[in-house]
Amino acid sequence: METNIEKSIDVYSLVTNRIIELLEAGVIPWQKPWTEKGIPENCISQRPYRGINSLLLNSLSYDHNLFLTWKQLKTLGGSVLKGEKGHLVVFTKILEKEEDGKIKRQPFLRYYKVFNIAQCKDLPNAFLPEENVVHEKLAHFEEIGDTMPNRPLIKFGGNEAYYHSVKDYINMPSIKKFKGAEAYYGVLFHELVHSTGHQSRLNRKGITEKNVFGSEQYSLEELVAEIGACFLKSYSGIPINGLENEAAYIQNWLEVLRNDKRFIIKASSFAQKAVEYIMNAQVEKESPMNSTDNVNDEMVEELDEMLAN
Numbered sequence: 488m489e490t491n492i493e494k495s496i497d498v499y500s501l502v503t504n505r506i507i508e509l510l511e512a513g514v515i516p517w518q519k520p521w522t523e524k525g526i527p528e529n530c531i532s533q534r535p536y537r538g539i540n541s542l543l544l545n546s547l548s549y550d551h552n553l554f555l556t557w558k559q560l561k562t563l564g565g566s567v568l569k570g571e572k573g574h575l576v577v578f579t580k581i582l583e584k585e586e587d588g589k590i591k592r593q594p595f596l597r598y599y600k601v602f603n604i605a606q607c608k609d610l611p612n613a614f615l616p617e618e619n620v621v622h623e624k625l626a627h628f629e630e631i632g633d634t635m636p637n638r639p640l641i642k643f644g645g646n647e648a649y650y651h652s653v654k655d656y657i658n659m660p661s662i663k664k665f666k667g668a669e670a671y672y673g674v675l676f677h678e679l680v681h682s683t684g685h686q687s688r689l690n691r692k693g694i695t696e697k698n699v700f701g702s703e704q705y706s707l708e709e710l711v712a713e714i715g716a717c718f719l720k721s722y723s724g725i726p727i728n729g730l731e732n733e734a735a736y737i738q739n740w741l742e743v744l745r746n747d748k749r750f751i752i753k754a755s756s757f758a759q760k761a762v763e764y765i766m767n768a769q770v771e772k773e774s775p776m777n778s779t780d781n782v783n784d785e786m787v788e789e790l791d792e793m794l795a796n
Contacts, residue, residue, distance in 0.1 A: 498577055498596035499748040502539060505575060506751050507744055509546055510737050516546040517714040517755075520727040527552040530604060530614055531559050539755035540576050542714070547574060547603065551616050554601040565610040573600025577752070596752075631672070631723055632679060635765045639682045641675075648674045650681040652694045657682060669725045673716060680715030683761040684708065691757060706743050707754055714758035719765065 509516050521527070527544035528535045530553040536544055544554060554574070560567065567573075575598055582593040604610060632638060640656040646664065650657050657678045665671040684694025693708025720727055744750055762768075 516542040538759040571606040634767045676716040676719040680712040710754040711757045718762045
């Protein structure tokens with residue numbers, strides 16, 4: 488009999504394998520900007536997909552990032568074009584059951600499929616985007632840091648950019664030492680994401696606990712900062728350019744992802760929360776089937792414990 492835990496492992500594998508496929512094809516999903524075509528969102532509710540779902544859907548490279556479920560499509564009287572297939576979207580579900588007088592939570596993943604509007608026909612015109620309309624930028628990059636509550640002190644000097652987790656400050660070289668303002672703010676966004684892990688903010692283990700260079704926890708925190716910085720750059724309209732050493736970069740993440748099926752989902756979820764903290768965003772969730780917002784260290788530890796038993 489297939490259990491919920493077994494299903495959760497299958498979904499983790501589906502997501503991770505999809506990210507691995509993209510990386511093997513030379514596509515870095517968190518490096519793909521969405522500035523011109525809009526953040527992936529539901530065509531009906533207009534609420535954005537978040538975390539790993541944002542990466543998965545944005546990597547598809549449609550002209551417009553508007554998606555519908557099969558049920559929504561049928562409700563509108565539309566249909567899917569012949570030969571088109573749906574795209575993976577995941578969500579976290581928590582089962583609660585009582586054991587020895589205590590409520591025990593069981594987190595696991597579920598998935599469903601969505602279709603881009605380009606895959607559909609007979610949609611009402613009211614749900615189709617106007618042509619030649621550029622998605623409005625949500626914020627200019629100079630304003631991003633100003634929205635962050637409890638922002639750490641930003642110091643300037645030297646040739647290194649880093650976040651000091653003990654003393655809670657960011658050090659940045661002078662903007663004159665960067666190739667341009669966009670490069671400067673890209674690095675600053677990376678360090679701002681790191682700073683959200685401080686115990687006075689989101690209390691993320693990648694920052695609050697000592698992590699050895701090259702360890703899984705260290706790699707996770709670096710990917711959180713990388714994805715979060717790319718989210719912020721897309722929000723603010725900063726171009727996302729290819730990396731100078733892209734092949735080695737891709738190979739590094741391929742190795743990490745092949746060793747941990749939950750890695751990319753955790754990193755995307757933490758990055759989403761960090762970005763929303765920095766932007767002081769109050770996000771209205773579409774439904775439990777819209778993100779992996781409930782993924783956290785405690786739940787992953789519970790899942791690990793259940794799998795070990």
